[in-house]
Amino acid sequence: MLKDQETTKKDHIRTVAYSAGMIVLIIFSGILLIGDFITDKFETLRLIVWMLTVSGGLFLFVRWHARTFAYVCPSCGAKFEITPFVDFISPQIPPNGKCLKCPDCQTRAWMREVSKN
Numbered sequence: 001m002l003k004d005q006e007t008t009k010k011d012h013i014r015t016v017a018y019s020a021g022m023i024v025l026i027i028f029s030g031i032l033l034i035g036d037f038i039t040d041k042f043e044t045l046r047l048i049v050w051m052l053t054v055s056g057g058l059f060l061f062v063r064w065h066a067r068t069f070a071y072v073c074p075s076c077g078a079k080f081e082i083t084p085f086v087d088f089i090s091p092q093i094p095p096n097g098k099c100l101k102c103p104d105c106q107t108r109a110w111m112r113e114v115s116k117n
């Protein structure tokens with residue numbers, strides 16, 4: 001049984017801060033590594049390094065999110081965790097929650113996000 005708590009303001013601030021960090025990483029590493037895209041100095045290797053940097057950052061962010069939050073089904077009340085892959089591909093719209101399929105009742109709905117910490 002998972003212990004769960006309502007998401008707090010601290011959880012939201014952390015999520016926004018990490019999201020902002022990802023945007024900064026994507027933009028600044030993009031400027032540093034592929035800033036010459038417009039000119040003829042563009043190199044494929046730098047594009048690959050940039051894509052690896054962004055992929056790595058995104059992977060760490062999604063893994064953190066999947067490990068930090070669990071979800072509650074509005075139909076049956078089941079609490080469950082999701083994998084980083086499911087976390088990455090499933091839509092999430094605050095304050096509705098995340099659109100997931102309940103592992104207990106098989107209902108697809110907007111699941112309420114709860115903190116695991």
Ligand SMILES: [Zn+2]
Pocket residue numbers: 073074075076077078102103104105106107
């Ligand atoms: Zn359910």
